[in-house]
Amino acid sequence: MTNAYVDNHMEGPQVWKGFSQGNNVNLVVANIYAPPDGLLGAGIFRGVYSEPDYYTYDASSGTKLIVGKVKTKSALPSAKTHQPSDSEVINYKAFDDLPLLDPTQVEERQTNAMELMVNGKKIHKQNINQNMKLKYLHEDLSRYNNVILERTSPGVYAIQVLCHEDDLCCNLIYEYPAEEPEDIVYMLIAYSGIVEHGEGLYLQYVQVCGAVLCLNETIDSCGHFEDAYVPDSAFRAYSLSGTFGDRYIYPSVFTDALQLFSAEKWNYTLNESPDHYHAIIHLHEEVNDLSTLNLYGRWFSRDPNH
Template sequence: MKLSFSYVITYFFLSCLVAARQNNGKTVREHKYDFQSTLEAHRKGETAKTFVHKDTTVDTEVEYVAAALQYAPYDDLSAGGLAVLEENARAFIRYAGEARDMGAQIIVFPEYGLTSLNLGLTWGTFLAQTQVVPNPEDKEIPCEYGDVNNSSKIMKELSCAAMESGIYLVVDLAEQSNCSGVALSDEDLAFSQNSDAPGVLSGCKFYNSQVVFDDAGAVVARYRKKHLFVEPVFTPGTDPDSAATFQTSFGVTFTLFVDILYENPAVSNIYNLGVRDALLSTAWMDQLPSLAAPQVWKGFSQGNNVNLVAANIYHPPGGYLGSGIFRGVYSEPEYYTYDTSSGNKLIVGKVKTKSAVPSASMLQSGDSEVFNDNDFDDLPLLGPLKMEERQTIAMEVLANGKNKQKQNTNQNMKHKYKHENLSRYNHVVLERTSPGILAIHELCHEDGLCCNLAYEYPAEQSEDIVYMLIAYSGIVGHAHNLYLTYVQDCGVVLCLNETIDSCGHFEEAYIPDSAFRAYSLSGTFGDRYIYPSVFTDTLQLFSDDKWNYTLSESPDHFHAIIDLHEEVNDLSMLSLYSRWFSRDPNH
């Protein structure tokens, strides 16, 4: 069995002169030795059992060219909802042509890229922004439709564009279902506090849907978003996860998804069907210190050993920024943009993958642990909301916040960040060491989570620089606790001072150069879904060739480790962020 990190610590504790002291249950040890030798010793143990994707038939290595569009949608409803769709569809078609000219075989557009986040405040306006999507099993080609009404107009235009350009289009749109014959004006049909549409729309449903047009213009796949995030006008999808997969003419099987922090559909398709390539349409709002877009995209790709093509909308003042192509199958460098001055940005790049044929069987249901957390007694900042409170929050977002995005071509816009609540995290300030002195910290929390860090300060450090080791296992709430997820997190985070509330707010102040050097971060986790990332205080990913990630499995936990081969200049966050899906309260 591979030597654990704690074994390495013990070995050097016995073989070296060690200064150890206890501080509130947190162990600090200091050594003076060549840490690279330590890592080599750690890696020379027996090979651990490493989890691999199952139900996969590997044929051959395949290379394809993918494109992702970061896009600021047009959202002026003065000419009506259909006019918004038409304007954004024209832009999509233009970018698809540019991507094709650059060799792309498939292009992914962002969530809300067609409709924008401005869905209007009346059912009439919203209905005009929706489209009818044919059943992918029928392989219909909307371009071959004759005369069409407004609810199929954009589908036909996009289908024709895919056919003419010979490129796959992955488009997120507002889908209407069973709404034939409904025609509404904007008068007296304002959204109400009720979740149901007015009587005239009875039986009519709307979905936030990711739709695929193949290179012949046919609709070949559709994913109706299951995990809606403050989207009260939509109905959660119920299709099996396998419905979100499709095979291309260039020999690659993809999974669609919009909801990256959940198991369904992408993670399920990755681990049950052996899919290696994922396509994400998203309207992602950044959250520091662990959930900025590049961290999440990179962590998902690296942690799941998959390629990810991620397209996000562009609206820095609202917190939306960052798209790219992340090549985790062979751990190759990513192509991405994360720059407030970037505006609309087309990212095109070659991707190497393993041709995988998904299992013909339906997804298998493995054993799952039942987790009860009805009282939330240990989480005073969290708790379930009553239905009327959920509706009120959702309608406030519709009327006042999320839907007021405006098309913005300004450059150098200030980016808005949300911040994770770290007050419930166990944490310890990382004390400064003398040059050449290696410090090792261990910090634990609930559920057997223990985080180990090896670090040093190779040069004198400004007193203004503070780093903390953080550890947490438990429930995290989102959007006023409308949504509760179970998270395990090991991290090293830059802080403005020695209070935990200052951590992750490094965008708010000038940060002097840091001499902090992390060598290794590891942790013991309850499940395998662990997303590693290394982020600098300039909000960029650390180069792939300067660190590596490994995951091994033991009978009672998963052991993850980030090894850094070179110094990270001005580290802001070193993270092992894990999702424990079976413990989600509503799992």
């Protein structure tokens, strides 16, 4: 697929990985390389068997040819369409032995200076455009419902639920390890409705559940990594799930080092019921420096120009 994708609320690799994983297909993407215009990233995304992807997302790399092997659905006799097995469905009883968050244990945070990891090196995010020469567009998140993910004591997990229109409800299971910096802020966001792309030229009906890293406790600071430093984070998410109106849901896990979290360390399942689709990202390992944990749904039949 040839593309001219401009980074906005999600970076290119997130979008393509989500499409590949959510649709249970392999996807080859050739994106225009023009970082000053926000055009960056290309790759081979192997969603059929959740294998590691071959991709580039480096504003200093120049044009590259990416070559890799993929397995097709016919390669293994047991290949099936995107439906979960009993072993893939999250067993929430597995958390019964863990203590729940005590609201009295929540500690106040202070916003300090932050920094960013790029290609394994920390850079000042106020200089991200100078260092990476990459343009970012930012979606208006003020329309999103949002809630700050309050701290837990070491070994204590919390369950946060947040809903929006159209019976969209998001459920996150998470904890903050003891070594988590005090100035880290994560939010759970939820939205169901119209978003505008291309300066309003394209109107799309989307449904979003996400856990996002923010610079402070305001929703407008989420995703604005060019504005400040971000300290190393060990925020631990166990799972993110949501109830959606249509089956077209694209999962992704992205770090603030601008890298996809290895597909071997998380899985995505989709359960269909008479009144909704229940999508789940289940993480098997801790994500260091999580930027975005996202379920991005498209409700094509509700697009205004449909």
